[in-house]
Amino acid sequence: METEKKVAWSELFFDLVLVFAVTQVSALLHHDHGWSGTGRAVIAFVPIYWVWVGNTVYSNTHDAERPLNRIALFAAGLCGLMMALALPEAFGDRGLLFAGAYFCARLLLAALAHVPGRRPTPTPAVLSVLISGPLLLAGGVLDGGARIGLWALAAAVDLAAPRLTRRNMMRLDFESGHLAERFGLFVMIALGESIVAVGAPVASAPELGAGSLTAVAVAFTLVCSLWWVYFHLAASAVRHGLETAAVRADVARQVLSYGHLSLIASVIAVAVGMAEAVAHPGQRLPLGVAALLYGGCALYLATFGYTRWHLFRSWSVTRLVAAAVTLALLPPAALLPSLGALALLTALVTVLNLTELALVRTRGGLPGGPAPTTEPAPTP
Template sequence: MGEQPVGTGEKRVTWAELYFDLVFVFAVTQVSQLLHHHHDLAGTGEALIAFVPVYWCWVGTTVQANIRDVDTPRGRLGIFTVGLAGLFMALALPGAYGSRGLLFGAAYWAARLVLLALVAGIRGVWRGPYGVGALVSGPLLVAGGLLEGGPRVALWALAACCDLAAPLVFRGRLAKVRYDPAHLPERFGLFLLVALGESIVGIGGPVAQSRLHAAQLVSVALAFVISCALWWLYFGYAADAMRFALEVSESRRDLIRWVFSYGHLALIAGVVAVAVGFGETVAEPGAALGAGALGLLYGGCALYLLSFSYTRKMMFGVISPTRLAAAVLLLAVLPLLVRLPALAALGVLAVALVGLNGWEYLRVRRAAAGEPVRSAA
């Protein structure tokens, strides 16, 4: 599977790609609303099944833009066409498991067919992830949209598994593709920013029309500190490491698959869960959180932190002990907070994440100075 060179110099994100991302700002909001209305175990699973095609559509477009020159009329029209299909998917999400299932499936299939056409010049491309999306997972989503209840969920789950498995099954074919190491870290970082933007909506949306008493203002401030801490953990420490790892990697294909395609799915899912948790928390800071809302808030943060240990292991062969310990701590204290006011839950989480960022800042400074870092007592 040969590919044309992507050009000389560092590949940059195009304006068309940034405009394309605006569709997925809306799509992430719709996924959040789906999870907001049904955040029990079954609802969380259904939201994840619906999110995977949305995310995979974005990934397919981003990888296509990485290996091809898309800053052309044809490339821009292709990206915008996929964006239109993504917009239809987003519109279908509130009723994806109801009357809009067929619209969701058909829009995804259309997006995958367009993406396959955009990379049609690559020899044997249909025997890879783009072919799987157009010939397998797309039809499965359409077929699921024609059914109801359990059969729809089952077919859509199978489609999601097919999409996720395709890079593994066809990893030998993907090894022949030339990837630009500067473009992909920037693109995936931008999608994470989209998810973090949803956390801001989750903070401000529930209280924007209320009387804004003092406890609500404190809860908004604490939630914003948590969102900032999540930003810092990625963009303060991990983003540059991911780009460096991709630049020096002997197998960019494997790193893209494990760290970006899969790792960022977990990172973004964690942030979306936290955003929905904010929506359940800041409006009534004096009320005790239920297990579902607390699970989204603390479980989402734990997933986010665990994802860093996974990505670090994939990049450098070691885990992130501080983030792993913080994730375990959050899960351990979760049952103790069920009966406490929401404000207390936000405060504990804010202190934990700020403390984690402070500890990692000291580790980085001491490592740069060549000083040994002693274990925390």
């Protein structure tokens, strides 16, 4: 019997860079809550995410514990660290550092995956070296709108790369359990960053008032509820979907590469909103902050509708309804004190989890899901 591939210690060490990078992306949103700030944060996050995805897929299809692969992963981690260091001024004086570190990370991966004696085949890493990397480098030497435009185009190229190289990606033999666990760990990193974002400002405050402590407790409950949404049912569903898919590369692209980009970005948005709410529990949230908190949560829940469709060709009705209700509650939440807005959102996600738990127990699955066999069908 074939032994299941385990996550290597070197991969977990590589993830430590992502902890810092996610923190830096959150800092960008803290600095500017508006549409322009959100757009810049997304443009900066996509290359970081793509560096992680590329190395994760390579480690999934190769032996990550080989000395050469370990060293390459450490080198990619150094590139990711440089990108994270550049993030606070990525759209200012550190643009070239950000772009150069990304280009080096992708060039390293393309070289590592290349088989000597064979012609290079189109892969996302190769497209990054040929197109998106040079676009980032060109943007790094420009300023203002020109940089933003070129970097947005580079992000679009990276997002399209898995679809454009689908034929070659289909040849990869993915290890389903390992790949599902790796992306689940990235979600865990984002959730962990949300706890840091909530706790750090309060810990450094001169006094710990009852309002702040209550807000921290409510925010932590919200993080627990978001964890439950993913890890109670969805994590096993992703693995099940990968194992049973006719074309694993398609599921990996749609559910993992794209779906988890949305999930992680939404958690970062929620973390920024929670941090602002905890910092000023008795004041109203600015509309931009409320939009990050409620809009990020709505996107997080709605993404499960997208992933469920690509896994099982059915809709996650409960989560799509909860996402719609979350958006509907945004206007009245903006009129409440921050603690009240945070408590209202926490109550909504908690009710969703209790509802789904009851449905699974009484029906053996959620509405719109595949019929259970011997066990309730996993539900993303």
